[in-house]
Amino acid sequence: MLAVLTGCQSVTSASADHLRGTGDLGLIIERATGSVLVIDHSEYEILGRVEGLGDLSHASVVYSRDARYGYVFGRDGGLTKVDLLTQTIVKRVIQSGNSIGGAISQDGRYVAVSNYEPGGVNIFDSRTLENVLTLPATYTNASGEQAQSKTVGLVDAPGNQFVFSLFEAGEIWTVDMVSQPPAVSRHPAGKQPYDALITPDGRYYIAGLFGEDGLSMMDLWAPEQGVRSILPDYGKGEQRLPVYKMPHLEGWAIADGHAFVPAVGRHEVLVATMNDWSMVQRIPVQGQPVFVMASPDNRQIWVSFSHPDNDVVQVIDAQTREIVRSLEPGKSVLHMEFTPRGEEVWVSSRDSDRITVYSTRTLEEVATLPARKPSGIFFTSRAHALGL
Amino acid sequence: MLAVLTGCQSVTSASADHLRGTGDLGLIIERATGSVLVIDHSEYEILGRVEGLGDLSHASVVYSRDARYGYVFGRDGGLTKVDLLTQTIVKRVIQSGNSIGGAISQDGRYVAVSNYEPGGVNIFDSRTLENVLTLPATYTNASGEQAQSKTVGLVDAPGNQFVFSLFEAGEIWTVDMVSQPPAVSRHPAGKQPYDALITPDGRYYIAGLFGEDGLSMMDLWAPEQGVRSILPDYGKGEQRLPVYKMPHLEGWAIADGHAFVPAVGRHEVLVATMNDWSMVQRIPVQGQPVFVMASPDNRQIWVSFSHPDNDVVQVIDAQTREIVRSLEPGKSVLHMEFTPRGEEVWVSSRDSDRITVYSTRTLEEVATLPARKPSGIFFTSRAHALGL
Numbered sequence: 022m023l024a025v026l027t028g029c030q031s032v033t034s035a036s037a038d039h040l041r042g043t044g045d046l047g048l049i050i051e052r053a054t055g056s057v058l059v060i061d062h063s064e065y066e067i068l069g070r071v072e073g074l075g076d077l078s079h080a081s082v083v084y085s086r087d088a089r090y091g092y093v094f095g096r097d098g099g100l101t102k103v104d105l106l107t108q109t110i111v112k113r114v115i116q117s118g119n120s121i122g123g124a125i126s127q128d129g130r131y132v133a134v135s136n137y138e139p140g141g142v143n144i145f146d147s148r149t150l151e152n153v154l155t156l157p158a159t160y161t162n163a164s165g166e167q168a169q170s171k172t173v174g175l176v177d178a179p180g181n182q183f184v185f186s187l188f189e190a191g192e193i194w195t196v197d198m199v200s201q202p203p204a205v206s207r208h209p210a211g212k213q214p215y216d217a218l219i220t221p222d223g224r225y226y227i228a229g230l231f232g233e234d235g236l237s238m239m240d241l242w243a244p245e246q247g248v249r250s251i252l253p254d255y256g257k258g259e260q261r262l263p264v265y266k267m268p269h270l271e272g273w274a275i276a277d278g279h280a281f282v283p284a285v286g287r288h289e290v291l292v293a294t295m296n297d298w299s300m301v302q303r304i305p306v307q308g309q310p311v312f313v314m315a316s317p318d319n320r321q322i323w324v325s326f327s328h329p330d331n332d333v334v335q336v337i338d339a340q341t342r343e344i345v346r347s348l349e350p351g352k353s354v355l356h357m358e359f360t361p362r363g364e365e366v367w368v369s370s371r372d373s374d375r376i377t378v379y380s381t382r383t384l385e386e387v388a389t390l391p392a393r394k395p396s397g398i399f400f401t402s403r404a405h406a407l408g409l
Numbered sequence: 410m411l412a413v414l415t416g417c418q419s420v421t422s423a424s425a426d427h428l429r430g431t432g433d434l435g436l437i438i439e440r441a442t443g444s445v446l447v448i449d450h451s452e453y454e455i456l457g458r459v460e461g462l463g464d465l466s467h468a469s470v471v472y473s474r475d476a477r478y479g480y481v482f483g484r485d486g487g488l489t490k491v492d493l494l495t496q497t498i499v500k501r502v503i504q505s506g507n508s509i510g511g512a513i514s515q516d517g518r519y520v521a522v523s524n525y526e527p528g529g530v531n532i533f534d535s536r537t538l539e540n541v542l543t544l545p546a547t548y549t550n551a552s553g554e555q556a557q558s559k560t561v562g563l564v565d566a567p568g569n570q571f572v573f574s575l576f577e578a579g580e581i582w583t584v585d586m587v588s589q590p591p592a593v594s595r596h597p598a599g600k601q602p603y604d605a606l607i608t609p610d611g612r613y614y615i616a617g618l619f620g621e622d623g624l625s626m627m628d629l630w631a632p633e634q635g636v637r638s639i640l641p642d643y644g645k646g647e648q649r650l651p652v653y654k655m656p657h658l659e660g661w662a663i664a665d666g667h668a669f670v671p672a673v674g675r676h677e678v679l680v681a682t683m684n685d686w687s688m689v690q691r692i693p694v695q696g697q698p699v700f701v702m703a704s705p706d707n708r709q710i711w712v713s714f715s716h717p718d719n720d721v722v723q724v725i726d727a728q729t730r731e732i733v734r735s736l737e738p739g740k741s742v743l744h745m746e747f748t749p750r751g752e753e754v755w756v757s758s759r760d761s762d763r764i765t766v767y768s769t770r771t772l773e774e775v776a777t778l779p780a781r782k783p784s785g786i787f788f789t790s791r792a793h794a795l796g797l
Contacts, residue, residue: 040494042431044476044792063474063517086451086749088432088476106428128752129451179706179751180770199770222664222707242708242728276610318567318795319610320630340630361474361793363567364516382568382587402793404432405749407706 043088046105047358047400049369049376050080050093051393057082057093058392059108062360062367062400065378065388069108075099075115081122081397084404085147086129091399092147094123100134102150105401112150116143124177126198127407133175133183133196140169142185142196144203154203160190174217174228174270176408178241186214186228193217193228193239193248208247211237218270219408229270230256238298251298256285271409274315274322276339281322283310290324292342304342306335312356315339316381317363325354325368334368336384346384350377355395361402369395431476434493435746435788437757437764438468438481439781445470445481446780447496450748450755450788453766453776457496463487463503469510469785472792473535474517479787480535482511488522490538493789500538504531512565514586515795521563521571521584528557530573530584532591542591548578562605562616562658564796566629574602574616581605581616581627581636596635599625606658607796617658618644626686639686644673659797662703662710664727669710671698678712680730692730694723700744703727704769705751713742713756722756724772734772738765743783749790757783 046068049058056072074080076097083092090111093101098117101110117136125132125147133144144154158170170187178184183196191212197204212232219226219241228237228248234256237248268283275281275295282291284303290313292302308330314323322337331353336346351370359366365387368377371394378388403409434456437446444460462468464485471480478499481489486505489498505524513520513535521532532542546558558575566572571584579600585592600620607614607629616625616636622644625636656671663669663683670679672691678701680690696718702711710725719741724734739758747754753775756765759782766776791797 040428040477042473042475042477042494042789044431044472044789045474084432085430086433087430089428089430106430127750177750179708181752222705224706224708317610318612320567320612362515362565362795364569401430401432405790405793407750 041106043105043401044361045401046088047367047398048082048091048093048103048105049392049395049399050077050082050397052077052080052355052371052396053394055095056393057091057103058390058395059103059105060390062365065390067390067392068105071103071108071110073110074101074103074113077396079121082399082403083123083125083132083409084399084401085125086404088401088404090147091401092123092125092132094120094134096120098134098136098138100132100145100150114145114150116145116152121171121173122175124175124183124408126177126183127179127181129404131181131183131198133177133185135172135175135185137171140171140187140189142172142175142183144183144196144198156194156196156205158187158190158194160187160192162189173215174226176217176219176226177223178219178226179223179407182241184217184219184226184239184241186210186217188213188215188231191232193226193237195241195244206244208239208244210248211235211250216270218273220275221407223407227251227270227273229268252282252291252293252300254300255282255291268309268311268313268327274313274319274339276315276319276322279339281313281315281337281339283313283324290322290337302342304337304344306337306344307333307347314357314359316366317359317361321345321381323357323366325357328353331355332370348379348384350379351375356397358398358400361400367398369398371395429494431493431789432749433789434476435755435786436470436479436481436491436493437780437783437787438465438470438785440465440468440743440759440784441782443483444781445479445491446778446783447491447493448778450753450766453778455778455780456493459491459496459498461498462489462491462501465784467509470787470791471511471513471520471797472787472789473513474792476789476792478535479789480511480513480520482508482522484508486522486524486526488520488533488538502533502538504533504540509559509561510563512563512571512796514565514571515567515569517792519569519571519586521565521573523560523563523573525559528559528575528577530560530563530571532571532584532586544582544584544593546575546578546582548575548580550577561603562614564605564607564614565611566607566614567611567795570629572605572607572614572627572629574598574605576601576603576619579620581614581625583629583632594632596627596632598636599623599638604658606661608663609795611795615639615658615661617656640670640679640681640688642688643670643679656697656699656701656715662701662707662727664703664707664710667727669701669703669725669727671701671712678710678725690730692725692732694725694732695721695735702745702747704754705747705749709733709769711745711754713745716741719743720758736767736772738767739763744785746786746788749788755786757786759783
């Protein structure tokens with residue numbers, strides 16, 4: 022009896038010891054093995070590995086508003102709810118044949134996924150992953166037939182909306198989740214939007230266009246005005262080299278009144294003024310940029326690159342617009358994530374099976390962690406940001 | 410044996426059930442009883458009350474980077490570390506005779522407290538609350554004697570710095586916590602800085618002046634340039650009514666390229682353009698504003714007021730700059746806190762012993778919670794923001 026009671030007490034005590042906050046946790050995608058690492062970015066610690074998430078060759082994560090659960094969007098249409106505290110899968114659904122990303126509503130009640138096949142958006146209850154809305158991205162194609170468009174650039178927006186773009190249809194749709202049933206508005210977007218971003222305050226939705234130069238910007242404070250074209254020279258028109266990878270728009274940096282934008286197919290970061298969105302400078306860099314990300318204090322711009330120049334990360338001073346350091350975090354750098362208040366940045370190197378953590382102050386390495394073919398890094402502080 | 414084992418399992422299981430994320434928690438100060446409520450803003454639920462925090466008649470809270478622990482700064486110099494998961498006090502120290510607020514460093518390692526008596530700043534290890542640095546705010550007074558100044562407007566800044574102002578000395582000090590020992594820089598600040606704010610990106614530190622009109626702004630990207638004076642008409646010079654309470658500078662709203670600023674002693678919210686900090690508009694409101702706060706999407710400006718007009722909160726549209734609603738959340742409104750992504754706002758009414766939660770979309774009440782003479786409301790998402 023005594024032995025049993027002692028055992029019992031130790032279990033209870035161990036459970037109490039395992040209480041922990043979730044503000045400094047994160048998930049790292051292991052793209053080749055369909056697994057994710059749960060990490061603690063205070064202690065540079067891997068808390069566990071969760072397996073069985075399917076095809077994560079292109080994956081992203083959003084978080085519940087309590088910062089406990091991550092929703093992982095996989096390439097194969099899988100939507101997986103992961104509990105970071107127990108490092109287990111709570112629920113997993115295959116919600117389409119082919120998916121490209123997702124978002125969680127401002128109030129945390131809905132998770133939306135944008136799909137290529139069949140083209141449209143599916144919306145789920147964030148607690149149960151029950152489907153609450155299926156939105157086929159229907160349009161009339163050039164032959165006058167009804168078709169379904171691939172959907173891209175899905176983000177959450179203030180007012181409990183989702184916003185996304187239709188690639189073939191050339192449209193931007195907003196979905197208002199407060200109305201019952203949810204209200205959809207359609208707006209012309211330009212030719213073949215392939216990705217989009219929303220500014221950190223949730224006001225401007227900006228879509229990159231594959232079918233023409235320039236970008237389409239919609240002011241969500243005045244959606245009835247439709248889109249206007251910005252950065253007219255942006256895109257394939259300025260292409261001089263083969264484009265290895267279209268740059269990620271979510272990575273756009275906005276700092277010191279300027280947007281820092283990855284050029285398409287050129288070894289340049291472009292600088293545009295936010296006043297009228299005109300181009301003011303081209304910063305030469307060592308390869309074709311993929312992610313161009315501002316530190317949370319807007320002081321530094323970190324740039325990752327596409328193949329074959331993807332073993333280097335460059336850091337630009339947002340004020341002088343000069344490169345202050347070139348770093349070599351390992352082979353095939355795929356993603357970067359700043360700690361919430363920006364004192365450090367985590368960088369994934371797929372072909373070195375490694376995460377490298379840098380101090381943004383000294384630009385020196387402060388830690389490394391092993392990971393299997395790591396790609397995206399997502400910290401739970403995203404739970405509290407619009408449009409991530 | 411079986412019964413014991415069953416009991417044992419139920420304990421373990423209960424512990425597992427009590428696992429929870431900390432992203433949607435917060436503390437509400439109960440100013441008259443020296444207690445705080447731990448709340449869950451997803452469920453509008455009071456998880457518990459923690460008592461024994463001393464004099465909370467003027468109190469504020471910062472959070473550990475894991476969003477589990479709140480550091481409560483009390484009027485009596487008390488610094489109390491509260492565990493939101495167990496709703497208990499982890500440690501409490503009386504670190505001065507009279508304190509006015511505090512901050513946590515960018516990396517989460519240090520908690521700093523600004524004190525009136527004795528004038529200076531004390532810095533503590535955030536885990537243990539061991540004192541690691543005492544900084545007397547020494548200066549030479551008008552009689553040529555060494556004296557200690559009251560310290561105000563303490564914030565954290567990028568680069569693991571603390572920044573604060575010295576009331577009698579008329580100085581701004583920065584403390585670099587990366588250097589060993591920490592490096593202090595002193596800058597003239599103007600006459601009698603009484604409070605300060607730092608912009609959300611951590612770049613500009615702006616101090617309000619009691620001894621002269623205007624505000625002093627320091628660009629932390631170029632501290633060697635010292636301060637410059639902005640909004641030259643701001644302050645007591647424009648006073649037309651008795652000033653019941655100097656407005657809180659932390660509450661400044663920055664939206665749509667403009668700063669929305671509480672006028673001193675006038676029934677107005679002032680609008681200044683961020684380009685050159687000139688005044689562009691005065692918005693008439695129903696009383697003397699205390700807090701002027703932007704919603705996280707920068708779309709709305711919420712205004713609370715000083716006695717005797719403090720039973721009303723007004724909401725301004727940031728674009729049209731018109732009042733869109735006047736709300737009556739109860740008697741003596743003291744504070745407001747937006748949920749992290751801004752779908753709701755929590756408002757404390759001291760003399761109604763009540764918290765009222767509004768939807769920012771409908772501006773309708775969605776919940777109320779009882780509280781004893783509530784004042785400040787602080788959500789754990791502050792853990793991830795600079796300067797809060």
